[in-house]
Amino acid sequence: MKQAILWSRILPLLFTVQCSLFTASAAGKYDNPDTIVVARDGTGEFRTVDEAIEVCRAFMDYHKVIFVKNGTYKEKLIIPQWLQNIEICGESVENTIITYDDHANVKVFLGTAAPRLQPMGTFRTYTLKIEGNDITLKNITIENNSARLGQAVALHTEGDRLVFINCRFIGHQDTVYTGMANTRLFFKDCYICGTTDFIFGPSTAWLENCTIESLVNSYVTAASTPKDQAYGYVFNNCRLIAKPEATQVYLGRPWRDYGYTLFMNCELGGHIRPAGWHHWEQHREQTARYMEYNNHGEGAKTSERVAWSRQLTKKEAEKITLATVMGGWMPEQ
Numbered sequence: 001m002k003q004a005i006l007w008s009r010i011l012p013l014l015f016t017v018q019c020s021l022f023t024a025s026a027a028g029k030y031d032n033p034d035t036i037v038v039a040r041d042g043t044g045e046f047r048t049v050d051e052a053i054e055v056c057r058a059f060m061d062y063h064k065v066i067f068v069k070n071g072t073y074k075e076k077l078i079i080p081q082w083l084q085n086i087e088i089c090g091e092s093v094e095n096t097i098i099t100y101d102d103h104a105n106v107k108v109f110l111g112t113a114a115p116r117l118q119p120m121g122t123f124r125t126y127t128l129k130i131e132g133n134d135i136t137l138k139n140i141t142i143e144n145n146s147a148r149l150g151q152a153v154a155l156h157t158e159g160d161r162l163v164f165i166n167c168r169f170i171g172h173q174d175t176v177y178t179g180m181a182n183t184r185l186f187f188k189d190c191y192i193c194g195t196t197d198f199i200f201g202p203s204t205a206w207l208e209n210c211t212i213e214s215l216v217n218s219y220v221t222a223a224s225t226p227k228d229q230a231y232g233y234v235f236n237n238c239r240l241i242a243k244p245e246a247t248q249v250y251l252g253r254p255w256r257d258y259g260y261t262l263f264m265n266c267e268l269g270g271h272i273r274p275a276g277w278h279h280w281e282q283h284r285e286q287t288a289r290y291m292e293y294n295n296h297g298e299g300a301k302t303s304e305r306v307a308w309s310r311q312l313t314k315k316e317a318e319k320i321t322l323a324t325v326m327g328g329w330m331p332e333q
Helices: 002-026 049-054 282-286 314-318
Strands: 036-038 064-068 071-074 077-079 086-090 096-100 107-110 116-119 128-130 135-138 141-144 155-157 162-165 168-170 176-178 184-188 191-194 199-201 204-208 211-214 219-223 233-236 239-242 250-252 260-264 289-293
Touching (some): 049 064, 049 077, 219 260, 250 260
Parallel strands (some): 064 086, 071 096, 077 128, 086 135, 096 141, 128 155, 141 168, 155 176, 168 191, 184 204, 191 211, 199 219, 204 233, 219 250, 233 260, 260 289
């Protein structure tokens, strides 16, 4: 009888211990704020960035770093919406490269009722798509190295509070797509190059001290800022340069009626057209929000700017601050 009573007391304890051990073993090895190392040569914990992303816990409340050693990683990546507080940091911006080569006219099977081969379209061409919030990229190159056969996105963003520090975004048409309204992006000390509309979309983005290079005669930006969104693209202290063959480049054209783009305190090279801006469609001259302030360089002359763009006053420009544009969010720099 006593033995039966003893076992009745011990068994629950053993069950509790067993459950605890199972829970501990079931927890992910990488369920912690430690740094994960990725290396193509096998000297890291993973050989691909995708593998490192896959082991991150959903909705982390701590900051986790994926450190990517120098190398060329041919990967088409998604950081899903259930991941947050991740930093992907390259060993060096010039030599840590994530690249892929899709373009809009690549034929893929689309449709579920009657799948058939058809062009994939712009929005599936990304090399890196970021759906999650609070994601940071540092010291890394994101490239779409497809041939010039159609739109080809390198970076596609949908998350909020995204930070890009000392990164390179390389492509041709549609290099950087800021794809979700009412999301906030911060770029600092970055390099972005492309041909046509190579910074485009509806997000609010502040670009600080960035170099923007045009590869051919075309358009730098194509904002599609919603009417009820106060800010779109703000370029501050940036430098606009061009390849020798690019001599007639517009600062931007509105992809949608209320596109918002402001260049302030920027160096505008001689490749910028005297008119500055293009309307895309005539009626958008009435609604597009295109502005400049205190720019310099050969392309900053304002005497021949289109009448529907604006030069801000000093008082107006003083109100355009990072905190104001970012809606109170101050990105870590």
